[in-house]
Amino acid sequence: MTLTVGEAAERVGLTTYTLRWYEQEGLVAPVGRDSAGRRRYTSDDVDWLFLLTRLRRTGMPVRDMRRYAELARLGDRTLGARRALFEAHRARVLARIGELEEDLNVLNYKIDAYRRAEEEG
Amino acid sequence: MTLTVGEAAERVGLTTYTLRWYEQEGLVAPVGRDSAGRRRYTSDDVDWLFLLTRLRRTGMPVRDMRRYAELARLGDRTLGARRALFEAHRARVLARIGELEEDLNVLNYKIDAYRRAEEEG
DNA sequence: GGTTGACTTCGAGTGCACTCCAACTGGAAG
DNA sequence: CTTCCAGTTGGAGTGCACTCGAAGTCAACC
Numbered sequence: 001m002t003l004t005v006g007e008a009a010e011r012v013g014l015t016t017y018t019l020r021w022y023e024q025e026g027l028v029a030p031v032g033r034d035s036a037g038r039r040r041y042t043s044d045d046v047d048w049l050f051l052l053t054r055l056r057r058t059g060m061p062v063r064d065m066r067r068y069a070e071l072a073r074l075g076d077r078t079l080g081a082r083r084a085l086f087e088a089h090r091a092r093v094l095a096r097i098g099e100l101e102e103d104l105n106v107l108n109y110k111i112d113a114y115r116r117a118e119e120e121g
Numbered sequence: 122m123t124l125t126v127g128e129a130a131e132r133v134g135l136t137t138y139t140l141r142w143y144e145q146e147g148l149v150a151p152v153g154r155d156s157a158g159r160r161r162y163t164s165d166d167v168d169w170l171f172l173l174t175r176l177r178r179t180g181m182p183v184r185d186m187r188r189y190a191e192l193a194r195l196g197d198r199t200l201g202a203r204r205a206l207f208e209a210h211r212a213r214v215l216a217r218i219g220e221l222e223e224d225l226n227v228l229n230y231k232i233d234a235y236r237r238a239e240e241e242g
Numbered sequence: 243g244g245t246t247g248a249c250t251t252c253g254a255g256t257g258c259a260c261t262c263c264a265a266c267t268g269g270a271a272g
Numbered sequence: 273c274t275t276c277c278a279g280t281t282g283g284a285g286t287g288c289a290c291t292c293g294a295a296g297t298c299a300a301c302c
Contacts, residue, residue: 006248016249017291025289036298038249054227057220062289076242083235090228093221099178100218106175107211114204121197127278137279138261146259157268159279183259 002032002040012049019049026066027052029073058093123153123161133170140170147187148173150194179214 009016019039022028028048031039041049055065068085071078130137140160143149149169152160162170176186189206192199 004249015291018289020251021290036249038298051227051231054224056289058224058228076238079235079239079242083232083239086228086232086235090225090232093225093228097218097221097225100214100221103175103179104211104214104218106172107179107207107214110172111204111207111211114200114207117197118200118204121200125278126280136261139259141280142260157279159268177259 002042003046005039005041008039008041008046008049011046012053014049014053022049022052025062027062027069029069055089058089059096060089064089123163124167126160126162129160129162129167129170132167133174135170135174143170143173146183148183148190150190176210179210180217181210185210 003011005016005019009019012019014022019028023031023039028045031041031045034040052065055068056062064085068082071082071085124132126137126140130140133140135143140149144152144160149166152162152166155161173186176189177183185206189203192203192206
C-alpha cells in the first residue's frame, strides 16, 4: 500500500537523498511516517513525485516547483494560478524545443561539412 | 577587422568573463593580442565562439566542448572523430527533443485537468 | 539476543559553469 | 597631462541541484 523511501526512489527514478531533500525544500508535503518514524509514500505521493520529475526534466527550476507545490497545498482556489504556471512553462518548453531544432541545423550542417571534407581529403 | 573581447562578447551573446574563461579552459585557442596585450578576435574566432554557443545551448558539457576543440587543433586528420562527436551529440539532442515532447503531454494533460476543474468548481 | 540493513537527522561537500573582485596597465579624449 | 575606460591577471565567490558522511535507531531474520 505504501512505499519506503528506497522503494519510492526507485519507482520515480530519484535517489533517496533527493527525495528527502525535495521534502525538506517544500517540493513535497511532509510524507506520512510509520511507528518507527520512517517515511511511507502513498501512491498519491508517488504520482506527485512523478509529476515533479517531469517538470524538472523540462528544466523547471526547483524554485518554481516549490511555488507550484505551495499553490497545490492551498487547495482548489489556486487552480487558475496553477494552470497559468503550467501554461507559462509549456510556452518555455515549446520555445526550448524550437531552439534545439534550430541548433540541430547547425549540427547537421557541420556533420555534412565534415563528411564532404573527409571525402575530399 | 578584429574585435575586442567586449565586442566579441556582445556579438556571440556571452560575457567578457565567459570569453576569457573559455580561453583559459581550452575551448578556444589562444586569441591573438595587440601591442598592449589585449585580445583581438578575428571573424574566425567569432565563428568558432558562435558554434560553441550552439553546442552549449544543446546541453553539451564544457568537458566535451574542450575535447572537440582539442580535436580541431589537431587538424584534418581528426575530421572523422569530430564528425563522430557531432553525430553522437545529434543523437542526444534528438533524444532530448523526444523527451521534451513526451513531457509536453503531461503538461497538456494537467492544463486540461485544471481547466476542467475550474469550469466545474 | 546478536547481526544486518534500511532507515533517521543534520550539516558538510561536490560538480558544473560561470561570475566577480582587486590590483594593475595602456591607449584615447578633452 | 590628466581622466577615463576597457582591457589584463589570478584567484575567490556564486547559484543550483543535488550528494554524501557521521552518528544513531529500529525491525526483521537467524
